[in-house]
Amino acid sequence: MTTEELEQLLAQQPIALLHRLARGRIQRHFRAGKRRLIEVLLRHSAENRAGFESDLMTLIGEQQARPVPPPQQAPAARKPKPSAPHRRPAHKPVEQDSHEPAITLSSWLEGLGVPPPQTFVPDAWQEDAIAKLRESDVVVSVPTGSGKTYVAVEAARRAIAENRTVIYTSPLKALSNTKYTEFSKIFGPDQVGILTGDRRDNGQAPLLIMTTEILRNLLYDAGGGEIDVRLDTLGLVILDESQYIADPERGVVWEETIIFCPSQARLLLLSASIGNPHDIAEWLTSIRPTPCHLIRHSTRTVPLRAGYLHPNGKLTPLFRTVGIPHGHPGHLHPEAKRLFLQYEDETLPSGRRR
Amino acid sequence: MPPSIHPVDLIIALRDKHLTPAIVFLTSRRACDEAMQAFDHSHILLPPPRQQAIATVLDKVIAQYPSIAEHPLIPTVQRIGVAAHHAGHLPSWKIAVEELMRHGCLDAVFATTTLAAGVDFPARTVIITQSSIRKSRDFMDLTIGEVQQIAGRAGRRGKDLVGFAIVTPSPYIDLHVLTKGFTGHPEAINSQFVISYPMVLNLLKAHPLDQIQPILAKSFAQFQLNQRAEVLERKLDDLRDQMEPFGPRVCTDWITEWQTFDQVRRQKSHRAPVRRYEPPEVSARFHFLTPGRVVGFGRSRGVVLRQYRSKGQKSPMITALRLGGGITESPASTVTEVSDRVLDCVDAPVYPWCTPESVEELLHHLEELPGRLPELPILIPKDDEPIPDAIVQTLGDFACPTCPSRSACQRDYPLASKLRQEQHRHVKSIQALRTSLWHRFQEKIDVLQQFGYLTPTARLTDDGEWARLIRIDHSLLITELLRADAFNGADPAMLAAVMSSIAHDDDRPGAFPRVSSGLGSLLGQVRKLAVSLSPHEDPPLLRADIAAVTERWIGDPMLTWIGLCKSTTMAEGDIYRLLARTLEFLSQLHTLKSTHPGLADTASRAIAALRRGVLEELP
Numbered sequence: 001m002t003t004e005e006l007e008q009l010l011a012q013q014p015i016a017l018l019h020r021l022a023r024g025r026i027q028r029h030f031r032a033g034k035r036r037l038i039e040v041l042l043r044h045s046a047e048n049r050a051g052f053e054s055d056l057m058t059l060i061g062e063q064q065a066r067p068v069p070p071p072q073q074a075p076a077a078r079k080p081k082p083s084a085p086h087r088r089p090a091h092k093p094v095e096q097d098s099h100e101p102a103i104t105l106s107s108w109l110e111g112l113g114v115p116p117p118q119t120f121v122p123d124a125w126q127e128d129a130i131a132k133l134r135e136s137d138v139v140v141s142v143p144t145g146s147g148k149t150y151v152a153v154e155a156a157r158r159a160i161a162e163n164r165t166v167i168y169t170s171p172l173k174a175l176s177n178t179k180y181t182e183f184s185k186i187f188g189p190d191q192v193g194i195l196t197g198d199r200r201d202n203g204q205a206p207l208l209i210m211t212t213e214i215l216r217n218l219l220y221d222a223g224g225g226e227i228d229v230r231l232d233t234l235g236l237v238i239l240d241e242s243q244y245i246a247d248p249e250r251g252v253v254w255e256e257t258i259i260f261c262p263s264q265a266r267l268l269l270l271s272a273s274i275g276n277p278h279d280i281a282e283w284l285t286s287i288r289p290t291p292c293h294l295i296r297h298s299t300r301t302v303p304l305r306a307g308y309l310h311p312n313g314k315l316t317p318l319f320r321t322v323g324i325p326h327g328h329p330g331h332l333h334p335e336a337k338r339l340f341l342q343y344e345d346e347t348l349p350s351g352r353r354r
Numbered sequence: 355m356p357p358s359i360h361p362v363d364l365i366i367a368l369r370d371k372h373l374t375p376a377i378v379f380l381t382s383r384r385a386c387d388e389a390m391q392a393f394d395h396s397h398i399l400l401p402p403p404r405q406q407a408i409a410t411v412l413d414k415v416i417a418q419y420p421s422i423a424e425h426p427l428i429p430t431v432q433r434i435g436v437a438a439h440h441a442g443h444l445p446s447w448k449i450a451v452e453e454l455m456r457h458g459c460l461d462a463v464f465a466t467t468t469l470a471a472g473v474d475f476p477a478r479t480v481i482i483t484q485s486s487i488r489k490s491r492d493f494m495d496l497t498i499g500e501v502q503q504i505a506g507r508a509g510r511r512g513k514d515l516v517g518f519a520i521v522t523p524s525p526y527i528d529l530h531v532l533t534k535g536f537t538g539h540p541e542a543i544n545s546q547f548v549i550s551y552p553m554v555l556n557l558l559k560a561h562p563l564d565q566i567q568p569i570l571a572k573s574f575a576q577f578q579l580n581q582r583a584e585v586l587e588r589k590l591d592d593l594r595d596q597m598e599p600f601g602p603r604v605c606t607d608w609i610t611e612w613q614t615f616d617q618v619r620r621q622k623s624h625r626a627p628v629r630r631y632e633p634p635e636v637s638a639r640f641h642f643l644t645p646g647r648v649v650g651f652g653r654s655r656g657v658v659l660r661q662y663r664s665k666g667q668k669s670p671m672i673t674a675l676r677l678g679g680g681i682t683e684s685p686a687s688t689v690t691e692v693s694d695r696v697l698d699c700v701d702a703p704v705y706p707w708c709t710p711e712s713v714e715e716l717l718h719h720l721e722e723l724p725g726r727l728p729e730l731p732i733l734i735p736k737d738d739e740p741i742p743d744a745i746v747q748t749l750g751d752f753a754c755p756t757c758p759s760r761s762a763c764q765r766d767y768p769l770a771s772k773l774r775q776e777q778h779r780h781v782k783s784i785q786a787l788r789t790s791l792w793h794r795f796q797e798k799i800d801v802l803q804q805f806g807y808l809t810p811t812a813r814l815t816d817d818g819e820w821a822r823l824i825r826i827d828h829s830l831l832i833t834e835l836l837r838a839d840a841f842n843g844a845d846p847a848m849l850a851a852v853m854s855s856i857a858h859d860d861d862r863p864g865a866f867p868r869v870s871s872g873l874g875s876l877l878g879q880v881r882k883l884a885v886s887l888s889p890h891e892d893p894p895l896l897r898a899d900i901a902a903v904t905e906r907w908i909g910d911p912m913l914t915w916i917g918l919c920k921s922t923t924m925a926e927g928d929i930y931r932l933l934a935r936t937l938e939f940l941s942q943l944h945t946l947k948s949t950h951p952g953l954a955d956t957a958s959r960a961i962a963a964l965r966r967g968v969l970e971e972l973p
Contacts, residue, residue, distance in 0.1 A: 144506025223560030246543035275542035302509030
């Protein structure tokens with residue numbers, strides 16, 4: 001179907017059908033007159049011509065299947081209260097208008113691929129964290145996958161070079177095991193030890209990996225007078241995934257560990273993005289001998305894009321923009337919104353609407 | 355249309371758009387397993403070189419962990435390049451999947467959202483199929499932090515230019531939760547400071563009681579409480595400023611003065627007080643003159659229909675149905691005799707105060723009554739003079755009516771008293787915020803003193819000295835079991851079985867081996883003790899079926915891992931975790947070598963018997 005044919009076909013249809021077609025595709029389509037509506041629909045259909053045409057055909061089919069209303073009723077139907085057309089469907093989320101046209105799938109998928117191999121250059125924040133650790137405790141709160149481990153490794157490497165013990169804790173035993181393998185590869189197997197609830201490997205190594213509970217227990221014993229590990233040479237304590245401090249059952253262990261951590265040791269708290277990292281930093285400043293330094297940022301190293309995959313296999317961007325529109329959850333891609341509304345209509349029991 | 359996309363279609367779509375490798379987060383373990391089954395007969399095979407690559411990596415992992423050599427998922431992993439990774443799998447299997455992902459061999463991994471934090475490998479794409487997550491038996495919407503944690507797995511540093519988080523709907527998904535999660539700022543985190551018994555014991559071991567409060571003050575919990583207290587203090591300062599114009603007037607505390615004056619003024623009735631005189635016997639009897647009571651009036655007799663004290667009347671009144679059918683109102687003092695007989699009478703709110711049928715019935719009964727009725731013994735209190743209430747203030751005691759600032763006080767009182775109430779409330783909350791942690795600590799001290807782990811001066815007793823080494827959940831139950839000598843003569847299998855039933859906190863149902871009778875009765879004792887301790891510590895589930903699994907594993911050294919898994923419907927990974935946690939509990943018992951040598955020995959034998967096969971493989 002050419003554009004002219006499509007335009008003619010649209011012009012032949014009643015305005016109600018055009019409005020139904022526009023629903024979910026075009027903002028505020030109720031305000032438009034017929035000619036304007038056709039114009040906007042045509043412009044919009046350029047993105048996804050096939051989908052638009054098939055929707056149009058099903059609507060026309062439905063229209064023809066329905067008995068034609070007697071003509072004398074038409075003027076009566078034209079008389080609804082003037083406010084009626086402005087009413088939005090109840091389940092449609094209110095959203096701010098964004099005037100740029102929504103992106104297309106191909107531009108959303110653009111840039112997918114493998115970057116050319118390049119030598120690893122640490123980010124500025126990573127350098128900063130390592131440098132700051134020289135004079136104070138450091139709290140790092142960055143998005144998942146930004147390279148917190150690099151900071152941990154470099155900090156540990158430096159402390160080991162200064163003949164100090166490093167303790168690295170993680171919340172899960174499985175993570176401890178993964179890190180043990182990883183660090184053994186980096187530092188050599190004789191430099192890394194692991195302590196878990198029932199096992200002790202290479203406990204004299206300068207870099208010790210353990211769960212946070214084990215460290216807390218060591219600190220208890222040190223407080224009670226029985227020194228278990230060389231806490232006096234302890235130079236650095238790295239608490240990975242320290243957002244666990246908010247865990248309802250185990251969070252207290254992180255607090256105890258931080259409270260009882262020897263003052264000569266530096267603390268490095270690595271955490272995923274949290275809402276109030278400055279609170280943690282302020283707290284550390286208030287209880288530790290040196291003021292604590294906060295490193296935070298929220299941009300991801302590898303940019304993220306959000307998409308929507310319909311159960312029929314159709315993929316569309318989730319938002320109108322290529323990246324994530326931070327702070328604007330309503331900027332949905334019209335196609336994704338239309339498909340999702342359709343999904344809800346089909347799957348929700350008829351009595352239940354959101 | 356299907357309620358959610360078919361796994362095979364999903365993989366085809368992802369491959370088509372070059373969005374692999376992907377992690378697909380699904381609601382449950384079962385959903386992951388079903389997704390894997392969906393590939394059984396599909397023909398979307400990997401090209402042979404990639405199959406070869408998978409085989410090479412798998413061989414390497416199997417050489418290290420032989421237990422996964424026979425894993426039922428291996429054929430699917432090899433053919434299609436997809437795998438499942440959830441808590442129901444052995445850690446070694448999870449390591450294998452992670453290793454395959456790290457080498458880029460797989461196209462997709464199906465994982466549970468619950469374990470999002472434990473999924474420590476990135477991919478190009480994550481697929482999100484749900485907006486809520488099961489947290490302790492309840493489905494909760496994902497928080498912004500959780501959505502970002504999940505989406506954070508998308509995009510491998512150095513291997514991808516961009517990462518993709520793709521939402522695909524399944525029933526009950528709420529798109530808004532997810533879009534908010536993608537675009538929002540993560541929530542602030544709050545301290546969850548729980549004071550446990552081992553914490554109290556260990557702190558008191560290292561520090562005298564008077565140093566504890568400063569230590570608690572160093573917690574993040576107190577830091578956040580202080581933050582809240584500071585907000586209140588700022589409000590308090592504001593209030594103080596607002597209270598400025600309401601300072602001392604003629605009297606220093608005019609607000610209280612006016613308040614009392616106002617109250618007294620309101621209480622004083624405007625009429626002259628009605629003085630009632632009731633002889634003590636009348637007021638004593640009056641309580642018994644209830645509907646249906648047969649009473650005598652001089653010579654005649656009647657039934658009480660109601661009693662009342664009307665405002666106009668000076669004395670208490672009754673309405674009675676007299677012999678002969680008359681209904682009379684008379685003062686209670688006219689009653690000469692209160693009999694020990696009550697007739698059935700159905701009350702009604704209007705005249706004649708009971709239903710017409712019961713009037714008939716009452717009359718009938720009244721006529722049938724014998725001439726002499728037993729009298730109700732009523733104790734009449736001595737007639738004592740009421741003490742003139744000297745404390746009650748009269749209006750004459752106040753200076754307010756003639757005070758020069760009376761009009762100002764009257765005008766300002768409502769606002770000033772509201773402000774002052776708010777002030778008091780804030781002062782109280784600030785005090786509570788500053789001291790709540792310390793009070794919670796003291797509560798625990800009280801319990802420990804009651805059980806004899808602490809002396810009255812909060813030093814550790816001999817029992818406290820060893821009890822502080824038990825630093826696991828349900829520590830009070832375990833230490834009390836040791837003091838009750840419950841494990842005397844228990845073999846390693848029994849000890850480990852009880853420990854595992856204490857350690858296990860999952861109520862997933864399933865089929866399990868039978869429990870031996872000795873263990874059954876021991877668990878009965880433990881349960882009784884746990885219930886008696888429940889005011890001080892939440893009792894564990896103490897599932898006998900879970901204990902039986904551990905008992906079999908330790909009791910029968912020839913039992914293979916496969917054999918153990920076949921005896922129960924519990925998932926492999928759950929059995930592994932149960933035994934690993936039991937090991938942890940047992941090794942805590944093992945630390946009591948010096949005070950409980952027998953027990954420590956049993957524990958170390960149990961540890962040795964437990965650690966074989968799969969449990970020996972991992973560090």
